[in-house]
Amino acid sequence: MKEILLFTSSKKADESIYQLGELGVVDIQEIKVSTNSTIERHKINIKDTEDAISYLESHEKQSDNLEKTGLYSIHDPKRMVERILKAKDFEVSCKNRLEYLNQQIKWYYTWGENVKTKHIQYLKERSINLRLYLLDKQLISTLEKQHPIFVLGEFEDKVLTALCSLNPSEQLEFKEVDIPKDTFESLQEQILRKERQLAELEVFLNSHVKYKYVLKDYLSSLGNYLAAEEAIERMGTIKDRCRYLKGYLPKDDIARFKIVANKNNWGYHISEPQEPEHVPVYIKNPKWIEIINPIMKFIDILPGYKEVDVSIYFLMAFALFFAMLVGDAGYGLIFLILTLIFRKKLPKQVRILILVLSISTIIWGVLSGTYFGSSEIAQMPIFKGLIVDNIASFGIDNVSFMMHLSFLIGAIHLSIAHSVRGVQYINSIKGLSQLGWIALVWGLFFITEQLVLGIPMPFWGQWLFIAGGLLVALFSAENKNFFKSILTSVANLPLSLISGFSDIVSYVRLFAVGMATAAVAASFNGMVLSSGIENMGFLEIIMAAIALLLGHALNIALALMAVMVHGIRLNMLEFASHLGVDFSGEAYRPFRLTSDENLNKPERTTIK
Numbered sequence: 046m047k048e049i050l051l052f053t054s055s056k057k058a059d060e061s062i063y064q065l066g067e068l069g070v071v072d073i074q075e076i077k078v079s080t081n082s083t084i085e086r087h088k089i090n091i092k093d094t095e096d097a098i099s100y101l102e103s104h105e106k107q108s109d110n111l112e113k114t115g116l117y118s119i120h121d122p123k124r125m126v127e128r129i130l131k132a133k134d135f136e137v138s139c140k141n142r143l144e145y146l147n148q149q150i151k152w153y154y155t156w157g158e159n160v161k162t163k164h165i166q167y168l169k170e171r172s173i174n175l176r177l178y179l180l181d182k183q184l185i186s187t188l189e190k191q192h193p194i195f196v197l198g199e200f201e202d203k204v205l206t207a208l209c210s211l212n213p214s215e216q217l218e219f220k221e222v223d224i225p226k227d228t229f230e231s232l233q234e235q236i237l238r239k240e241r242q243l244a245e246l247e248v249f250l251n252s253h254v255k256y257k258y259v260l261k262d263y264l265s266s267l268g269n270y271l272a273a274e275e276a277i278e279r280m281g282t283i284k285d286r287c288r289y290l291k292g293y294l295p296k297d298d299i300a301r302f303k304i305v306a307n308k309n310n311w312g313y314h315i316s317e318p319q320e321p322e323h324v325p326v327y328i329k330n331p332k333w334i335e336i337i338n339p340i341m342k343f344i345d346i347l348p349g350y351k352e353v354d355v356s357i358y359f360l361m362a363f364a365l366f367f368a369m370l371v372g373d374a375g376y377g378l379i380f381l382i383l384t385l386i387f388r389k390k391l392p393k394q395v396r397i398l399i400l401v402l403s404i405s406t407i408i409w410g411v412l413s414g415t416y417f418g419s420s421e422i423a424q425m426p427i428f429k430g431l432i433v434d435n436i437a438s439f440g441i442d443n444v445s446f447m448m449h450l451s452f453l454i455g456a457i458h459l460s461i462a463h464s465v466r467g468v469q470y471i472n473s474i475k476g477l478s479q480l481g482w483i484a485l486v487w488g489l490f491f492i493t494e495q496l497v498l499g500i501p502m503p504f505w506g507q508w509l510f511i512a513g514g515l516l517v518a519l520f521s522a523e524n525k526n527f528f529k530s531i532l533t534s535v536a537n538l539p540l541s542l543i544s545g546f547s548d549i550v551s552y553v554r555l556f557a558v559g560m561a562t563a564a565v566a567a568s569f570n571g572m573v574l575s576s577g578i579e580n581m582g583f584l585e586i587i588m589a590a591i592a593l594l595l596g597h598a599l600n601i602a603l604a605l606m607a608v609m610v611h612g613i614r615l616n617m618l619e620f621a622s623h624l625g626v627d628f629s630g631e632a633y634r635p636f637r638l639t640s641d642e643n644l645n646k647p648e649r650t651t652i653k
Contacts, residue, residue: 046293046324046350046633049302052312058288061309062276066269066638068305070298072325073636074291076281084278087271090123094264097129101257104250122263125256136246143239149225150232155179155200156222158229165224174213177222179203192217269638276636293318293633295327324350327633334360336398344613347630353465355626359616362458364405366612371604372438372559373566374410375417377403379601413438417597418566438563445498447556452497455552456490458615459545462623474520481516482623484509489545497550514538548619555615558607562600569596 049071053061065071153160156177168175180188182204188194192215197205208217225232280288294302299315306313318324326347337360341347348354371377381403388396410416414423414432420439423432435446460483467479488509494500518535573592581589621628 046318046327047296047299047315048318048324049292049294049316050289050314051292051306052287052289053309055282055286055288057309058277058280059273061288061311062273062280063638064305064309066273066276066636068302069635069637070302071292071294071636072633073276073279074293074323075279076289076291084271084274087267087274090126091264091267091271093130094122094126094260094267096133097126098257098260098264100129100133101250101254101260105254105257122260125253125260126263129253132246132249136243139239139242139246143236143243146232146236146239149227150229150236152222152225153229153232156197156205160229162224162226162228168209172211172213174208174210174215175224176208176210176216177224178206178208178217178219179222180206180217180219188217265639272636272638292636293325294635295329295633297329318350321350322629325633326350326630328354328356330354330356336360336394336401337363339392339395339398340613344617346617346628347632348626349629352626352628352630353469353624355616355621355624358461358465358620358624362616362620363612364401365454366555366615367402367608368405368409369555369559370562370608370612371406371601372409372413372562373415373417373604374407375415376597376601376604377406377410380406409436412436413563415439415563415566418563418568418570418600420567438560439567444556447560448498448553449494449500451552451554451556452490452493452549454555455549455615455619456486458552458620459486459548459623462620466623466625476520478517478520481513481520484513485517485542486545486549486623488513489542489549493546493549497553517541545623548623551619552615554611558604558611562604562607565600565603566597569593569600572596 051061051065051071065073165175179200180203182202185194185196185204185206188206193209194217195207195209197207199205206217208215227235276290277288280290282288302313305311326349328347334357337356340359340363341356368377380399384391384396384399384403391399411428411431412433413436414420414428415438416422416428422428423437423439434441435443436450437443463479463482463486467476467483470476470479488506491500491502491506491509495502517538518531521537570593573589573596578586578589617628
């Protein structure tokens with residue numbers, strides 16, 4: 046990225062901003078805080094327009110045979126938005142009122158349509174207080190002895206009970222049924238009126254759904270205007286004659302920028318960024334590496350401007366971790382089939398990523414003999430010969446080897462991190478410290494194997510700690526005071542070694558979670574098919590199939606959760622910490638105005 050200062054005359058500031066927006070390569074930084082109230086009003090207009098479009102789209106899904114193309118025009122889209130939002134508020138109000146009226150009229154269906162509120166008022170005027178209740182039958186005999194109650198009938202296993210008392214404070218310790226204020230006929234009339242209003246609203250919306258595309262054009266123009274106003278507000282001013290802005294642009298776009306700048310007579314200065322911590326991050330990888338982008342966007346992190354891009358390392362390690370954590374060829378086949386079925390609905394990068402992960406899982410499952418947790422399938426002649434005994438899920442005690450393999454993967458993974466970091470420091474003595482860390486990582490690997498698996502450390506293993514410790518102590522920090530650097534490095538070394546040891550041990554989760562996935566699948570199979578499928582009737586087979594489907598679906602969900610927790614953790618914490626990546630970067634967001642050809646509208650849509 047390059048830092049840029051752009052200068053233009055105050056009179057042409059608006060025009061320059063729109064030209065810059067059409068170019069769409071400069072990430073504009075704020076020079077002064079905006080105090081423009083017009084911007085806030087436009088934000089409100091944009092929100093209102095989005096709500097209006099969303100409301101029309103939700104109505105469109107409920108309507109049939111609506112014309113979607115044609116010549117639509119509207120003179121005042123802002124007024125159209127206001128009318129649609131008023132219609133939305135009216136619909137909500139109308140439906141709430143209708144729900145209330147239906148609850149009120151339900152009282153008459155329960156207590157009788159012939160009940161008149163004037164009769165109730167007649168009793169009240171003569172100091173006879175009437176309270177209504179819906180009670181269980183077994184309570185009536187007890188209450189009749191204590192209160193003046195009358196049984197009026199039954200409704201849905203409840204007894205319609207009336208308490209008639211001269212004492213206004215007398216009541217039963219049960220929920221009282223409220224008496225409607227309106228008559229049955231009045232409620233019926235109000236309900237019909239509200240239903241007619243909703244029908245008229247339906248006609249109004251049917252006539253306006255087709256203008257959705259015009260409102261989308263209007264929304265795009267509002268977005269452009271708001272973006273331009275915000276960019277103008279960020280600009281600095283020199284004696285009211287010159288406006289300037291600060292931003293960043295990728296090196297590859299400098300030539301395009303200079304063409305536009307010279308054409309519009311802009312002044313500009315392009316230089317190396319002076320404050321790397323504020324520089325936005327722009328990562329452009331080959332397409333085969335970019336398939337990891339959906340995961341990176343999901344966890345919403347970016348390396349800092351001066352930090353290493355971990356995309357390629359993340360992709361390669363994540364594919365292996367996914368395969369080991371899921372570990373079942375049957376599950377991998379399900380992922381593959383579903384991806385092929387829904388390939389047109391999935392974004393291209395997501396589709397290719399899932400295909401890679403599915404194939405990786407299938408390969409690991411075939412080598413470990415894991416097919417829906419069934420050892421019987423694994424022993425079929427067509428599959429048995431493909432199993433690698435050391436990683437087999439069934440029939441072989443390979444716990445020690447799998448733990449050894451997990452620790453080995455961890456040591457290799459962390460060594461790659463320090464190797465990449467060493468290349469980053471190739472012109473510095475700090476690069477030697479990374480060689481020291483590689484030696485320490487392998488020393489810690491041998492220590493881990495000895496403590497956990499009882500495998501003795503090689504006789505030369507101690508030299509890894511001696512050589513690695515010296516390199517780290519001597520070359521970890523560049524400081525004018527050489528002895529102070531050594532003391533700082535030596536002081537930090539013990540904690541770093543403990544952290545490195547725990548990092549290597551963390552990789553055992555690859556084996557443990559993968560084994561748990563296979564074990565849970567086998568347990569479901571054992572519980573459902575314990576009596577053997579040959580001893581089941583047709584109905585029992587159907588029930589067993591449903592149980593297996595639900596059980597394996599749950600196991601797949603748990604495996605995918607494990608991938609998100611453990612597979613990402615090993616990359617984002619253990620690997621990234623050894624690589625020195627803090628993921629403190631901010632994404633490169635160039636100032637870009639939407640062009641007409643990008644608008645979502647029919648070809649003949651116009652705005653007059």
